Amino acid sequence: MTDIILAGLGQTDVGEHWDIGLRELAFTAIEAALNDAGRLKPQAMYVGNMLAPNLSRQAHLGALLTDFAGLTGIEAVTVEAAGASGGAALRQGYLAVKSGLVDVALVVGVEKMTDQVGAGVEEALATAADSDYESVQGLTPTAQAALLMQRYMYEYNVPADGFAGFALTAHANGAGNPHAMFRKAIKLETYQKAEPMSAPINMFDAAPPADGAAALVLTRRDLLPADWPHPLVRIAASATASDTLALHDRKDPLFFEAAYLATGRAIKQAGITLDQIDFFEYHDSFSIYAAMSLESSGFAIRGHGWKMAADGRIARDGNLPCATFGGLKARGFPGGATGVYQAVEAALQLRGQAGKCQVTDPRYGMIQSLGGPASTAVVHILEKI
Amino acid sequence: MEIPRHWRLKKQRYALVGEVCPHCDAKIFPPRDVCPECKGEAKEPFAFSGKGEIYSYTTIYEAPSGYDSNAPYTVALVKLNEGPMVTAQLTDVDAAHLQIGMPVEMVTRKMRDDGDERGMIVYGYKFRPAGLIPTS
Numbered sequence: 001m002t003d004i005i006l007a008g009l010g011q012t013d014v015g016e017h018w019d020i021g022l023r024e025l026a027f028t029a030i031e032a033a034l035n036d037a038g039r040l041k042p043q044a045m046y047v048g049n050m051l052a053p054n055l056s057r058q059a060h061l062g063a064l065l066t067d068f069a070g071l072t073g074i075e076a077v078t079v080e081a082a083g084a085s086g087g088a089a090l091r092q093g094y095l096a097v098k099s100g101l102v103d104v105a106l107v108v109g110v111e112k113m114t115d116q117v118g119a120g121v122e123e124a125l126a127t128a129a130d131s132d133y134e135s136v137q138g139l140t141p142t143a144q145a146a147l148l149m150q151r152y153m154y155e156y157n158v159p160a161d162g163f164a165g166f167a168l169t170a171h172a173n174g175a176g177n178p179h180a181m182f183r184k185a186i187k188l189e190t191y192q193k194a195e196p197m198s199a200p201i202n203m204f205d206a207a208p209p210a211d212g213a214a215a216l217v218l219t220r221r222d223l224l225p226a227d228w229p230h231p232l233v234r235i236a237a238s239a240t241a242s243d244t245l246a247l248h249d250r251k252d253p254l255f256f257e258a259a260y261l262a263t264g265r266a267i268k269q270a271g272i273t274l275d276q277i278d279f280f281e282y283h284d285s286f287s288i289y290a291a292m293s294l295e296s297s298g299f300a301i302r303g304h305g306w307k308m309a310a311d312g313r314i315a316r317d318g319n320l321p322c323a324t325f326g327g328l329k330a331r332g333f334p335g336g337a338t339g340v341y342q343a344v345e346a347a348l349q350l351r352g353q354a355g356k357c358q359v360t361d362p363r364y365g366m367i368q369s370l371g372g373p374a375s376t377a378v379v380h381i382l383e384k385i
Numbered sequence: 386m387e388i389p390r391h392w393r394l395k396k397q398r399y400a401l402v403g404e405v406c407p408h409c410d411a412k413i414f415p416p417r418d419v420c421p422e423c424k425g426e427a428k429e430p431f432a433f434s435g436k437g438e439i440y441s442y443t444t445i446y447e448a449p450s451g452y453d454s455n456a457p458y459t460v461a462l463v464k465l466n467e468g469p470m471v472t473a474q475l476t477d478v479d480a481a482h483l484q485i486g487m488p489v490e491m492v493t494r495k496m497r498d499d500g501d502e503r504g505m506i507v508y509g510y511k512f513r514p515a516g517l518i519p520t521s
Contacts, residue, residue, distance in 0.1 A: 004440065024503055103488040118447070118453075119447075119448060119449055119450040119452075119453045120450060122448060122449040122450070123447075123449035123450040123451070126449050132390075132394060132415070132472070133397075133415050133472060134472045135449070136496060136497075136507070136509065137460055137472050137473055137474050137496070137509075138445060138448055138449065138451075138452035138455070138458060138474060138496070138497070139445075139460050140445055140447065140448070140449060142445075143443050143445045143460055144449070146443035147441040147442070147460070147461070147462050148441070148445055150441045150442065150443055150485070151440060151462075153439035154441075154485050178433055197447065198444055198445055198446065199443060199444060200443075201443075237415065246472065247462065247472065248469070248470040248471050248472045249421070249469075249470070250470075253440075253462070253470075300393065369400075381442055
């Protein structure tokens with residue numbers, strides 16, 4: 001079987017880009033990725049985006065971005081799965097190149113979340129939930145996560161600052177990432193004194209909505225030029241799964257079934273065991289989701305995911321480094337671009353180009369992209385070869 | 386706002402009408418036509434009692450458009466006595482007195498308006514602590 005290589009990596013700074021539009025932001029990442037890939041010529045573009053039709057009143061990003069990037073004529077579509085859009089776009093790129101129908105694919109994640117603030121953004125984000133039965137009740141994604149965190153803390157007797165380790169780890173790692181929105185470590189007291197949002201979620205339990213774009217060039221190993229300059233990173237596994245859209249329709253709301261299924265499929269596909277994963281980029285849109293992701297993916301037993309953060313096991317020198325570039329919490333949460341950022345970051349780790357964020361000599365990195373409360377989960381395992 | 390969309394959901398919104406599975410007797414809300422328990426076809430209407438208990442709750446301060454004039458407000462996952470869970474706002478209660486497991490009952494309340502005094506108002510179910518003495 002031919003290996004699918006992450007041949008080009010590009011990303012913009014994550015933050016409030018009031019001076020840069022959607023198309024320019026995406027183009028910056030596309031150019032960076034194409035340059036990194038030695039100007040390989042893409043035949044298809046898969047765009048991961050969640051909110052442009054809502055917040056930028058702009059749909060049809062495939063045509064917009066190929067046009068703006070001077071790539072008119074190639075195949076181009078948007079892939080949407082809420083916060084998992086980036087991971088879902090990567091999977092489409094992978095399938096296209098793996099099938100042999102496309103030789104070189106561009107995967108672009110782009111999101112502009114800060115042109116609007118307040119009620120408009122909350123309304124847009126709420127479109128990812130069940131409109132008829134959740135959003136109509138005024139439910140927001142933050143409140144949805146708070147409902148889970150409240151119940152989790154009740155069932156497992158978690159102390160009030162039990163989830164602090166996720167924010168501490170994220171910010172400590174974000175400090176070394178030049179593209180991160182927040183590049184400053186925080187102290188436990190900062191977490192303990194943080195303003196509540198929807199209790200028990202406070203400001204440090206929730207990732208900040210941000211603007212950003214990231215891009216990948218995928219191709220088959222045999223199509224790379226002989227003088228290829230980068231260490232080779234391949235997609236060892238690509239898997240995805242769905243769960244009920246509405247939280248209330250789940251028999252066991254404290255377990256991310258889709259994360260469990262997608263991780264299981266990916267591990268099987270890669271032909272490895274979970275303990276061979278050297279680092280894990282989880283989807284910490286909320287600290288409770290990071291904890292549940294660790295449990296549902298099999299890294300922790302039920303009710304113990306938060307302890308992995310509290311005990312330092314997810315720190316850069318821990319046994320499973322997580323959020324190595326700051327995660328969604330400190331790098332920032334650029335909606336549907338997030339999954340592509342995760343892939344860029346994991347590939348940098350495996351190439352040994354992660355700078356101050358570098359973990360020691362990794363071979364396998366797992367990335368997990370979640371839509372809503374894991375109503376969609378997309379898992380990729382990347383391997384240095 | 387989309388009038389037909391809210392109109393066609395009136396049985397669910399005003400009377401908590403879901404379905405009962407003719408094959409395995411599971412009670413289903415919201416109606417979904419395929420039984421989540423046995424995957425058989427389930428289209429038999431079933432009116433829920435509106436009684437249940439709080440599975441979890443939280444308070445929203447940063448509300449979406451159409452809801453921001455009501456903020457802060459409290460939402461809960463309510464486990465209905467017949468089995469299913471629903472997402473709903475809580476009303477007629479001080480959030481400080483809420484706890485997981487508290488019995489609640491359905492009431493009909495205003496959900497949102499479109500900000501226009503001649504515009505549509507959406508009504509639907511909320512839940513309040515069960516057994517409250519009605520105020521005059």
